[in-house]
Amino acid sequence: MNRTLQYRGNAENAGMRIGDFLRSQGYSRHVIIHLKKTEHGILLNGEWAYVGQTLKEGDVLEVHIIEEEFSEQIVARELPLTIIYEDEDLMVINKPADMPIHPSINNYDNTLANALMWYFEKQGQPFVYRCINRLDRDTTGLLIVAKNILSGGILSDMSKKREIHREYLALAEGKVPESGVIDAPIARKEESVIERCVDFEKGNRAVTHFWRLDEWNGYSLVRLKLETGRTHQIRVHMKYIGHPLTGDYLYNPDYRILDHQALHSWKLAFRHPITGEQMQFRADPPWWPVGTEFSGF
Template sequence: MKQPFSIKEKIGPEHDGVLLRDYLLKEQQLSRRALKAIKFNEGFLYVNDEPKTVRYQLKAGDIVKIMFPPEGISPSLLPEPIPLNIIYEDEHALVINKPPDIPVIPSQKYSTGTIANGVLFHLEQQNLAYTVHTVNRLDRDTSGLLLIAKHRHAHDFFVKMQKEHHIHRRYLAVVHGTLDKDNDVIDAPIGRKEGSIIERCVRPDGKPARTHYKMIKTFSDFTLVAIRLETGRTHQIRVHFSHIGHPLLGDDLYGGSTDRIQRQALHSFELRFIHPFTHQEQCFHAMPPTDIRSLVGDINLQNL
């Protein structure tokens, strides 16, 4: 039988007399949606191995166990034994170094063969009653670090952290030409391009978008830049650099040439966050694939 996610904690004197509901909401930071799911969808609350309701008044020394309900899996998401380059894993999260040319989640065009299909297979091999919760997404042709929550409770934490800008990501891109400034911020609103369901563009009525960049290496007709996003709009990096006249190499959707590389030269090389359960800082780096390294040579990620 597949194992649902559970939490087990010993109650300290500071929570003596607190209602179980308040402890779960304030101390364990369960969302009200999660608490409702536990109450009504085959989840369980135990205190000292006895089932209790959320109205139970805690005592110091009590052992609280929260059994989350098994998570439903979309019928369109099928487990597949897809190789995953996992660089970090614990009971709450996965960090994957995604290669180019593979989508993160299924779509009408790519119903199978995605990272999500591979992650679901990986979870099933561990006999976990979990499903796939992507925290950040990368375009099909963008490579690099991808954060995936293994259960709904972790996903709630990560989504909140992302909204509060507590998950930090940096990218490497190879762009056409030489930029005017070594460091700058591209501040230009982004919206959907009229007549297209895929393309985005800079437009006055778009959503605010800010991209910080730093030049790392210059070459005869292209430049390697390190990028930090302040916002996370669809295709933000690609749109912003195209907007200032320096599209990414390989990005033919936004004006880049495919002479040297057959996909947008974009790689998520750094991911950093405070782990919501261990409260320890986590920082991961991933070297770009060979198609980018063949353009720019050796890169010391620690010095960027």
């Protein structure tokens, strides 16, 4: 992946060292080291430049992000891939059910990473896999993939600061209360590697906000926002209040309606890591209402 960015010296940044200016734009130490090792990685008025040089008004600073390596452990596979948005810096993907995010021992070639490797291999482009927000294997919906080392670093930092805003839709059993907040700590369940549970002694604080939007044949359509990001948080919290998600193989293996958990990342909002533009995406769930048209809201 090659990415060229250009900046101009002005009254605001004049006198700043190039390294300090780049850091103000979100360049991490790791990215700056990468640029220093790249031939013509940093140019000032067309000439190779040190990060210690200072900017003047009217200067033209060019940054060339060149990545020729690729994720060697990820094999390319032609798999379903729905791209909602793509530019030079990032992609927004609508992930289907039964697709893990990362390869593992039992999921070597059936993941989102494999699908993206195939996508870029067809274009003859090297690709380093940088998935910003994780979704469980059977959770559907929107997630972000960074396309270069700079956007990846900025987006990861935004994720840690909870500046990437996500909303989920879920199909829960029974009539869920109209709205509420679940504040119940979550811990790993004893003798289980995967399963989590509410544990007020050993758990980490977890907070989920929810709103009931609709009802259908003994099920509720629920909108959810996370205040924290614990593993399986929505699934565990909804079971805790007596309204587990239908089709959840770990916490409620009832497959009368769906063969996978009815949890969907439907709304995503964040600031573009390079341009600063506010971005918002939406993808309606593939499973609601069952057999009828989704009206939206």
